[in-house]
Amino acid sequence: xxxxxxxLQLADARRIIAAATKKAEEIxxxxxxxxxxxxxxxxxxxxxxxxxxxxxxxxxxxxxxxxAFDIETGQLAxxxxxxxxxxxxxxxxxxxxxxxxxxxxxxxxxxxxxxxGVSGGSGEQxxxxxxxGAAAF
Amino acid sequence: xxxxxxxLQLADARRIIAAATKKAEEIxxxxxxxxxxxxxxxxxxxxxxxxxxxxxxxxxxxxxxxxAFDIETGQLAxxxxxxxxxxxxxxxxxxxxxxxxxxxxxxxxxxxxxxxGVSGGSGEQxxxxxxxGAAAF
Amino acid sequence: xxxxxxxLQLADARRIIAAATKKAEEIxxxxxxxxxxxxxxxxxxxxxxxxxxxxxxxxxxxxxxxxAFDIETGQLAxxxxxxxxxxxxxxxxxxxxxxxxxxxxxxxxxxxxxxxGVSGGSGEQxxxxxxxGAAAF
Amino acid sequence: xxxxxxxLQLADARRIIAAATKKAEEIxxxxxxxxxxxxxxxxxxxxxxxxxxxxxxxxxxxxxxxxAFDIETGQLAxxxxxxxxxxxxxxxxxxxxxxxxxxxxxxxxxxxxxxxGVSGGSGEQxxxxxxxGAAAF
Numbered sequence: 001x002x003x004x005x006x007x008l009q010l011a012d013a014r015r016i017i018a019a020a021t022k023k024a025e026e027i028x029x030x031x032x033x034x035x036x037x038x039x040x041x042x043x044x045x046x047x048x049x050x051x052x053x054x055x056x057x058x059x060x061x062x063x064x065x066x067x068a069f070d071i072e073t074g075q076l077a078x079x080x081x082x083x084x085x086x087x088x089x090x091x092x093x094x095x096x097x098x099x100x101x102x103x104x105x106x107x108x109x110x111x112x113x114x115x116x117g118v119s120g121g122s123g124e125q126x127x128x129x130x131x132x133g134a135a136a137f
Numbered sequence: 138x139x140x141x142x143x144x145l146q147l148a149d150a151r152r153i154i155a156a157a158t159k160k161a162e163e164i165x166x167x168x169x170x171x172x173x174x175x176x177x178x179x180x181x182x183x184x185x186x187x188x189x190x191x192x193x194x195x196x197x198x199x200x201x202x203x204x205a206f207d208i209e210t211g212q213l214a215x216x217x218x219x220x221x222x223x224x225x226x227x228x229x230x231x232x233x234x235x236x237x238x239x240x241x242x243x244x245x246x247x248x249x250x251x252x253x254g255v256s257g258g259s260g261e262q263x264x265x266x267x268x269x270g271a272a273a274f
Numbered sequence: 275x276x277x278x279x280x281x282l283q284l285a286d287a288r289r290i291i292a293a294a295t296k297k298a299e300e301i302x303x304x305x306x307x308x309x310x311x312x313x314x315x316x317x318x319x320x321x322x323x324x325x326x327x328x329x330x331x332x333x334x335x336x337x338x339x340x341x342a343f344d345i346e347t348g349q350l351a352x353x354x355x356x357x358x359x360x361x362x363x364x365x366x367x368x369x370x371x372x373x374x375x376x377x378x379x380x381x382x383x384x385x386x387x388x389x390x391g392v393s394g395g396s397g398e399q400x401x402x403x404x405x406x407g408a409a410a411f
Numbered sequence: 412x413x414x415x416x417x418x419l420q421l422a423d424a425r426r427i428i429a430a431a432t433k434k435a436e437e438i439x440x441x442x443x444x445x446x447x448x449x450x451x452x453x454x455x456x457x458x459x460x461x462x463x464x465x466x467x468x469x470x471x472x473x474x475x476x477x478x479a480f481d482i483e484t485g486q487l488a489x490x491x492x493x494x495x496x497x498x499x500x501x502x503x504x505x506x507x508x509x510x511x512x513x514x515x516x517x518x519x520x521x522x523x524x525x526x527x528g529v530s531g532g533s534g535e536q537x538x539x540x541x542x543x544g545a546a547a548f
Contacts, residue, residue: 009460011275047421147321366472
């Protein structure tokens, strides 16, 4: 009685990272880029030349977060500020929940099958690079 | 001169989870549901099909929090925002304190004997499912 | 180019826990029993009456470990003692790796699709209860 | 009077991972492969199809460890068993020190400029794949 789910695999992750990298180069902002599978587990990661080393962790956690809650981290941010319905969620899951833009779930047939997380610039830049990566799938 | 306390046990937890699940199905929002005993320790947990994986941790911590402070987590939220008297409490207890709705203490004879924690939807949805579970006791 | 994987679901987890509980009752040793899916994420958990509260965490981590390395935790133990090729693995993954008996991967068509973790007695008891649970799939 | 250091960069990491992957395919054992720079910070990571999810963390920490102590993790193992001069080192650095084979420092002009960490098989397999990766530099 097991069930079947779809998930990203390594070949997808490479293509997604390549597309995200291209976008990051266009906007001239070096990024850390991570791709996770349907189980929230990391498939691939790259840090571009001169990307912030603090973004290594953040990009991976953005990827995890957007799969863990099937939501863009930028949208989660809207609910997670002081006064919002999810304020405090950043303290859950041993600090793995990133509540600012840059993480995007990747869907197929309306099911989340993985995610991308980007960190290295402004929230807007991170999100646009993540979108470019997600669009490559 | 030890004392006696009342506590939920596994059979209660199963009934509480079943009632919460029924409510979650009615509102069509899959949930993670956790029940803790009077000692704050987990008795039982279920993740419904398609519930967020990030809610596994949160539901258990909501159950813990509502027993640890004998309060609904939605009520704790009111005091825990920036500017509130308990702001910062989410960083205590190794990050186990959840300060948003979905956790409810379960009482008997006006004493807290356990708790339920629910995560998987909006704060309002989580709370309503937790209430349905608590009412089953 | 995504791929498809099989995974345990909640209905499976309930059946597995019921079978494990039956075995635990037979050997008169209360247990904590956890079942994880193919992504290593918890599906369901129950703590039997009088089971050790320290086993709540251990049973969940045994389930995670046996999926994370596709191995029985009792077999992992053989390689993880001082002098063994994996000695030190217990310090990885933020302390989630349990290197003693009680965790078993659950397979279908020779693929791991989830796992069970049991804690509450001797290594031999934990393993036998986990086996009874796994056999119910 | 600052100084200059040499370090691996992303292009190197890709070449190293490609070579390691080729070796892993030859020995038919899927691996997680991580490459760090001279600062011990992750440059790139790939998880091959069916590699253990528990190896995601371990491969990255093997890379960190072999740069952090400028030593192969398999050699560190020799001193880190119970009774050895470094026994207990696995508990330092927040659990980032991996004391079993699979991590190798990468040198240029006799200076460590980065490292590779591999996890997914036996210690011998992990080490041979790491060696193949390191040789590609």
